[in-house]
Each structure stands twice: as C-alpha cells, then as structure tokens.
Amino acid sequence: DIQMTQSPSSVSASVGDRVTITCRASQGINSWLAWYQQKPGKAPKLLIYAASILQSGVPSRFSGSGSGTDFTLTISSLQPEDFATYFCQQGDTFPPTFGGGTKVEIK
Amino acid sequence: QVQLQESGPGLVKPSETLSLTCTVSGGSISGYHWSWIRQPPGKGLEYIGYIYYRGSTNYNPSLKSRVTISVDTSKNQFSLKLSSVTAADTAVYYCARRPTPSAYYFDYWGQGTLVTVSS
Numbered sequence: 351d352i353q354m355t356q357s358p359s360s361v362s363a364s365v366g367d368r369v370t371i372t373c374r375a376s377q378g379i380n381s382w383l384a385w386y387q388q389k390p391g392k393a394p395k396l397l398i399y400a401a402s403i404l405q406s407g408v409p410s411r412f413s414g415s416g417s418g419t420d421f422t423l424t425i426s427s428l429q430p431e432d433f434a435t436y437f438c439q440q441g442d443t444f445p446p447t448f449g450g451g452t453k454v455e456i457k
Numbered sequence: 458q459v460q461l462q463e464s465g466p467g468l469v470k471p472s473e474t475l476s477l478t479c480t481v482s483g484g485s486i487s488g489y490h491w492s493w494i495r496q497p498p499g500k501g502l503e504y505i506g507y508i509y510y511r512g513s514t515n516y517n518p519s520l521k522s523r524v525t526i527s528v529d530t531s532k533n534q535f536s537l538k539l540s541s542v543t544a545a546d547t548a549v550y551y552c553a554r555r556p557t558p559s560a561y562y563f564d565y566w567g568q569g570t571l572v573t574v575s576s
Contacts, residue, residue: 351519384562393551393566394502405564437502441561445517448502 352376352440356449362457369425371452373438378418382442385414385423388451389434398423399441428454459484461552461567469546469574475539479552479567486510486533490555492563493526493537495548503548507555508535542574 353376363369373383381401386394396405398414401421411426425432433456438449465477479491493505506516508526516524520539528535539546549571553563 382560382562393553393569394563395566396562396564399562399564400560439502439562444515444561445504445506445519446561447504450501 351445352379352443352447354438354440354447354449356436356438356452358452359450360453360455362455363428364457365428365430367428367457369428369432369454371423371436371438371454373416373421373423373449375419375421375440379440379442381417382440383414383416383421384439384441385412386437386439387432387434388437394437397436425454459554459565461554461565463550463552463567463570465570465572467571467573469542469572470576471543471574472541475537475542475546475550475572475574477537477550477552477570477572479535479537481533481535481554486528486530486535490558491526491528491535492553492555494551494553494563494566495546496551496569497545497548505537505539505550544574546572547574548572 355374383401385398388394402414413424435451435453460482462480469475487510490507492507496502508514508528523540525538549569551569552567554565556564
C-alpha cells in the first residue's frame with residue numbers, strides 16, 4: 351500500500367494566519383490526491399481533489415498544490431470555523447490510503 | 458442533495474459478524490461506486506472496499522478474507538458484512554460515494570456509526 355505522511359501532526363494558529371500542511375506519498379501518485387476536513391464527531395468533508403481542484407462550495411481561502419509525491423494544503427487566512435483535523439488521501443492506487451491527520455488548533 | 462445514512466448494531470461480540478447498511482437518499486445509487494471506510498477511535502481512516510451499483514466489488518487486501526459488500530438498488534442501499542470480528546475492528550464506520558470511476562476520492566459521506574466489539 352502507498353503510505354501517506356502528513357506534517358505537522360498538529361499546528362497552533364490564530365485567526366487570520368496562513369497555514370500550510372504537507373503530505374508526502376511513499377511513491378508517485380501523479381495528481382491523485384484529495385484533502386478532507388474533519389470536525390469532532392463528524393464525517394470528513396471533501397475540500398480538494400486532483401491535488402488542486404476546489405470542491406464545489408468550499409471557500410477559496412483553501413488551496414492545494416503538488417504532484418508526484420509532495421503536496422500541500424494552504425489555508426490563506428484561517429477562520430474560526432477552520433479549526434479541525436485535515437487528512438490527505440491518495441486516489442491513484444487501490445486501496446486508497448489516508449494520511450495520519452493534522453490537527454489545526456487555536457493558539 | 459445526496460445524503461447517506463449508516464444503520465446497524467452498535468455492539469458486536471468477538472468472533473461474530475458485523476453487519477451495516479447504508480441508505481442513499483436524495484439521489485440514485487445507480488451509476489456510482491459506493492464505499493465503506495472506518496476510523497478507530499482517535500486514529501486515522503482505513504479504506505474497506507467498494508461496490509459498483511451493478512454489483513462488482515473490490516476489497517482492501519488487508520480485510521479481503523473477512524469482508525462482503527452487497528447492493529440492493531431497489532432499496533437504494535448497500536451493505537457491509539465483516540466476519541470474525543475482534544476488538545481491533547472497533548471503529549466508526551462510514552459509507553461514502555466515489556463520484557468518478559477514474560479516481561478514488563469521496564464527495565458524500567454518511568455521518569458514521571460507532572461499532573464496538575466487546576463481549
């Protein structure tokens with residue numbers, strides 16, 4: 351299986367900050383990467399797919415980039431509703447696999 | 458708006474079979490692949506497998522010997538069976554839709570249901 355490694359595992363930030371989360375695949379996955387946001391007790395919500403395509407309805411402060419093995423999720427100006435855990439997921443090779451998650455906490 | 462809802466027992470005894478159903482509303486089950494994904498408490502997400510509405514399946518090799526996913530298009534439902542469960546199978550189980558056959562990502566998810574394996 352392809353291993354997905356996220357960093358950092360947690361980050362403390364303030365409202366208005368720019369936050370960047372990275373995800374590295376153990377082998378090349380082209381651009382088949384998705385990002386999800388998960389709040390406590392809730393299902394994951396798709397934010398970005400194909401590395402950089404914003405899912406319908408997701409605010410434009412979220413953006414994704416990368417290809418091959420290295421990817422980033424950027425929140426340009428953190429809002430109160432963005433405090434959550436973020437997961438990456440590779441969709442190139444079966445079975446799809448997920449990163450361990452990055453918890454974005456209030457500083 | 459497509460909605461998914463998991464249902465089934467919240468407590469299963471060790472060595473028994475876990476059975477869950479996902480009901481799709483607000484849209485048809487036809488035309489899509491439907492997946493099961495789980496998340497042990499406090500841990501990351503693990504992919505279990507999928508079924509195409511016509512009945513073809515593919516399972517995570519790590520669980521393949523114990524998993525069966527089936528579909529009932531007349532009820533707009535699909536189901537998961539996981540046999541010979543142990544405490545390691547305790548998790549929140551999610552059903553989800555894969556919107557395109559060309560890549561694995563999931564645009565609609567159920568709210569999740571916690572299944573605890575304990576005697």
